[in-house]
Amino acid sequence: MIDYRDNGPIAVIGGGLAGLSAALDLTDAGREVVLFERRPYVGGKAYSFQDPNHDVVLDNGQHITMRCCTAFQSFLERIGCADIVRYQDDLAVAVIDPDSEGHRVSVIAGGGLRGLGRLGRQLFPAPLHMFPSLVTYEHLSVGEKARLALAIEPIRRMSEFERMALDRQSFADWLREHRQTERAIDRFWDLIVLPTCNDRSKDVSATQAIQVFQEGFSRDARAADIGVFVRGLGEVAETAYRRLGERGCRMELNTTVRGIVASEAEARTVHYGRDGSLDVSAVVLALPPKHAFEMIPAGWRRREPFWRLAQHEVSPIVNVHMQWDRPVMRRDFVAVLDPDAQFIFHRSQIHGWPTPPHWISVSLSGAHELVELPQDAIVERVERAVRRALRRTAGAKLLASRVVKEAEATFRPKPGMNAHRLRPRTSIRNLVLAGAWTATGWPATMESAVRSGRAAAEALLEEQDYRP
Numbered sequence: 001m002i003d004y005r006d007n008g009p010i011a012v013i014g015g016g017l018a019g020l021s022a023a024l025d026l027t028d029a030g031r032e033v034v035l036f037e038r039r040p041y042v043g044g045k046a047y048s049f050q051d052p053n054h055d056v057v058l059d060n061g062q063h064i065t066m067r068c069c070t071a072f073q074s075f076l077e078r079i080g081c082a083d084i085v086r087y088q089d090d091l092a093v094a095v096i097d098p099d100s101e102g103h104r105v106s107v108i109a110g111g112g113l114r115g116l117g118r119l120g121r122q123l124f125p126a127p128l129h130m131f132p133s134l135v136t137y138e139h140l141s142v143g144e145k146a147r148l149a150l151a152i153e154p155i156r157r158m159s160e161f162e163r164m165a166l167d168r169q170s171f172a173d174w175l176r177e178h179r180q181t182e183r184a185i186d187r188f189w190d191l192i193v194l195p196t197c198n199d200r201s202k203d204v205s206a207t208q209a210i211q212v213f214q215e216g217f218s219r220d221a222r223a224a225d226i227g228v229f230v231r232g233l234g235e236v237a238e239t240a241y242r243r244l245g246e247r248g249c250r251m252e253l254n255t256t257v258r259g260i261v262a263s264e265a266e267a268r269t270v271h272y273g274r275d276g277s278l279d280v281s282a283v284v285l286a287l288p289p290k291h292a293f294e295m296i297p298a299g300w301r302r303r304e305p306f307w308r309l310a311q312h313e314v315s316p317i318v319n320v321h322m323q324w325d326r327p328v329m330r331r332d333f334v335a336v337l338d339p340d341a342q343f344i345f346h347r348s349q350i351h352g353w354p355t356p357p358h359w360i361s362v363s364l365s366g367a368h369e370l371v372e373l374p375q376d377a378i379v380e381r382v383e384r385a386v387r388r389a390l391r392r393t394a395g396a397k398l399l400a401s402r403v404v405k406e407a408e409a410t411f412r413p414k415p416g417m418n419a420h421r422l423r424p425r426t427s428i429r430n431l432v433l434a435g436a437w438t439a440t441g442w443p444a445t446m447e448s449a450v451r452s453g454r455a456a457a458e459a460l461l462e463e464q465d466y467r468p
Ligand SMILES: Cc1cc2nc3c(=O)[nH]c(=O)nc-3n(C[C@H](O)[C@H](O)[C@H](O)COP(=O)(O)OP(=O)(O)OC[C@H]3O[C@@H](n4cnc5c(N)ncnc54)[C@H](O)[C@@H]3O)c2cc1C
Pocket: 013, 014, 015, 016, 017, 018, 019, 036, 037, 038, 039, 042, 043, 044, 045, 046, 060, 061, 062, 063, 064, 065, 255, 256, 257, 258, 286, 287, 288, 291, 317, 318, 319, 406, 408, 409, 410, 434, 435, 436, 437, 444, 445, 446, 447, 449
């Protein structure tokens, strides 16, 4: 083993959650770390901003977490920010069908229903704890509900090996093979696949979607309890930034890395800003695949594993933050069977903001069509959908709105993409990869980002005998 410590600090490139998590582990292991972030703030895809016209801090996009996201949770605990998340006592997602007679609302719940409290969870092991709420789920026919078991049971029993073998198949095809109707895919399965994988089942690898159901619904009856952020999401990255500073990590914000120089299969120098350069002992490349590809020294880009970075595509998310003159919803959030409303969050209630006005955020995943539209057109469509979904909007006035488009929100977990989700180690010995898109097995989430950062730091420390 070679000890590279004398050759300079470790460069962590990218100040998203993956880079922050890698930097935390490396500084904790006593390494000298320099973190480069091209923006004036850290947080990457998970940040907040002050609305220029109103006295509120909005998130770029509504984020949620779940109890099964244990690496993210322990990251929050490590940096001292765990109280930013409030978990539901029991999973409960109200699903509205605006087109149904009587405008039906049905609740998918993990702990029983309608006064039954936690009975479901106490009586049945996962995933059967969902059983009482699925029986009463009104947006499917009795036959469709009965047939859910034909897919749920094989998912529960499936081994990791069997799941990995399904990567070339779309989840929708797999569901059809397991006798799920198009309606069931649209009105039940995609309710979960779309927000977690950021695309519909027809465009998502069966391996990826099944991982979500196994992790969230099959292993532990509490795993899918949803956690919302009671303060601006940006606080997570800001707190991590402060902790890293306290641990001696040097952070170069507003600093774009232009390239990495490697020789003899080792990264030697990082070029940044207009004319900066830094000799490094190792590099953690914590960027989205396209950006990571651009960093790879030209002679290496066609080789394994780096050419695979260029195979990735992206999937957009659009968020519409709306300010109303009166309360338009009661719950913290609801799901809507309408592609233009999807998930609506009651921001004022979740954050405890003084009202009026009343803020809600509409989160639209897999928004390939919407993201191309001008802001006004998006607001018009989404307002119409929100008015159809929430009956309390009758007579209410929309005072203001703000659209945040994240065109490259996540990698696209299409069938066949697993082979292109890379492990941290590369053929350049002291260059490791991190990012929500790497081979964590998880979809593009904060959990995946944090896991990837930890795995990258671990790989580097092992490879280079870096442990003190
Ligand atoms: C709108 C939206 C909603 C989401 N909702 C959820 C959710 O509900 N739950 C959930 O778990 N996840 C959600 N996600 C996904 C989650 O936010 C991401 O998976 C995660 O934050 C990605 O972290 P990362 O560090 O891998 O990448 P990024 O956050 O993309 O970080 C990469 C960083 O590298 C920087 N960078 C790029 N190029 C350079 C360069 N040349 N030099 C220096 N720095 C550079 C970028 O500025 C960025 O800060 C959502 C994402 C979006 C956009």
